[in-house]
Structure formats: structure tokens, C-alpha cells
Amino acid sequence: MENYQMFLPVSLPSNVAFNSQVFDNFHGDTSNGMLLSDMKTNKLIQAAQVKEVVENGGFVGSETEIKSGGDRNKKKEKKTRKPRYAFQTRSQVDILDDGYRWRKYGQKAVKNNKFPRSYYRCTHQGCNVKKQVQRLTKDETLVLTTYEGVHTHPIDNPTDDFHHILSQMQIYTPF
DNA sequence: CGGGTTTGACCGGCGC
DNA sequence: GCGCCGGTCAAACCCG
Numbered sequence: 292m293e294n295y296q297m298f299l300p301v302s303l304p305s306n307v308a309f310n311s312q313v314f315d316n317f318h319g320d321t322s323n324g325m326l327l328s329d330m331k332t333n334k335l336i337q338a339a340q341v342k343e344v345v346e347n348g349g350f351v352g353s354e355t356e357i358k359s360g361g362d363r364n365k366k367k368e369k370k371t372r373k374p375r376y377a378f379q380t381r382s383q384v385d386i387l388d389d390g391y392r393w394r395k396y397g398q399k400a401v402k403n404n405k406f407p408r409s410y411y412r413c414t415h416q417g418c419n420v421k422k423q424v425q426r427l428t429k430d431e432t433l434v435l436t437t438y439e440g441v442h443t444h445p446i447d448n449p450t451d452d453f454h455h456i457l458s459q460m461q462i463y464t465p466f
Numbered sequence: 467c468g469g470g471t472t473t474g475a476c477c478g479g480c481g482c
Numbered sequence: 483g484c485g486c487c488g489g490t491c492a493a494a495c496c497c498g
Contacts, residue, residue, distance in 0.1 A: 395471055397490055410489070414470085423489090 378436060391415070391442065393422065404428045415444050 393411035401408045406426040413420040420440040427433045 392470095394469085396492095398472075399488070399490095402487075408488090 391420075401425060406431075413442065415442070418442060418444055 392414045394414045395409055396412050397410035398407050399410075404425070405428050408423055408425040411422050411424065413422075418440075420438065420442050422436060422438045425435045425437075427435055
């Protein structure tokens with residue numbers, strides 16, 4: 292259970308608990324839905340259709356070539372895109388605290404959607420993980436979160452109750 | 467002052 | 483080329 296980050300390309304929101312199926316499903320078959328439970332409402336919810344939105348399978352580790360020189364630094368990234376992982380969560384709030392610190396860098400209206408999509412980047416130095424959050428018009432109670440990239444650093448959150456919860460769980464776990 | 471958000475401009479890809 | 487579209491930049495702004 293400690294190795295959840297090895298199986299999940301993303302960390303779970305702190306207000307979302309998990310069971311073992313989460314990892315198995317996500318690791319094995321990403322087209323399955325996974326079971327999450329919203330600890331705020333304490334209801335079991337189905338994060339239906341966990342869909343892996345992958346442009347291609349290849350993952351390139353570091354890509355940005357920041358030149359402090361003259362013109363605007365553009366990433367000479369190839370056509371290769373990082374894999375993206377998406378899941379949707381039933382939540383009243385748009386902002387799901389997953390333990391990482393994000394900086395919003397954009398917001399765009401989505402076609403055929405009345406809600407905008409927000410773009411976030413992980414603020415950890417050198418970490419290029421991005422995510423976008425979008426509420427579905429189809430079902431306003433669903434929030435679709437798409438992660439791109441993998442965090443290569445530990446969660447830096449001093450007031451992280453998710454970790455607290457995790458350690459508590461391990462204390463009371465009979466293993 | 468430092469860090470995060472807002473928001474219109476900008477940019478590259480793609481279809482016509 | 484032109485316009486649309488999705489994604490990003492960055493200056494201004496906000497806030498503790």
C-alpha cells in the first residue's frame with residue numbers, strides 16, 4: 292500500500308480514499324472504472340470510464356531546454372507526447388487537493404461545454420507534471436481530471452491530512 | 467515582497 | 483493562406 296505511487300501515475304486526491312481495486316484496475320486495465328470513495332460524503336462512487344487518453348505510449352523524461360538567452364524559450368519537444376491519464380470524480384468542488392501544489396496557468400472555454408477547463412502545472416522545481424480539470428456539461432456533478440506526466444518527487448505538504456490518514460491506516464492494519 | 471490567479475494575446479497544428 | 487481550436491505565455495492583478 293505504500294507503493295501506491297508506483298502503480299498510480301497520479302496521486303489520489305486527499306478527499307478520496309481508495310481500495311486495492313484502484314491500483315489493480317488502473318495498473319492492469321485502465322479502461323475499467325475504478326472504485327473511489329468520497330470521504331467527504333462517505334459514499335462509494337464509481338469513477339466511471341477511467342479512460343487512458345494516450346497519444347502515444349512513449350514517455351520522455353526531460354524535455355525542456357530553457358535557454359536564458361535571447362528569444363522566448365520554447366520547448367524543443369518532439370512530436371512525442373507524454374501519456375495522459377484521466378479519471379472523473381463525482382464532486383461538488385472543482386479543486387481536488389491531491390497533495391501536490393499546483394499553479395494555474397490557463398483557462399479556456401471548451402466547445403460544446405458550458406464550463407471552462409483549467410490548466411495547472413506542478414509548482415515543484417523541475418517537475419513538469421500538468422493537469423487539467425474540467426467539469427462535464429453532461430453531468431455537472433462530474434469533474435474530469437487529466438494528468439500528464441509523473442511526479443518524480445515526494446509530496447511536499449506539511450499539512451497533509453492524506454498522509455496522516457495513510458499512516459493511521461497502516462497503524463490499524465493487521466499487517 | 468513572494469507566490470498564486472486572471473485573462474487576453476499568442477502560437478502551432480490541422481482542415482478547408 | 484485563413485480561420486478554428488486546443489494549449490500556453492505573461493503582464494497585470496490579487497492577497498497574506
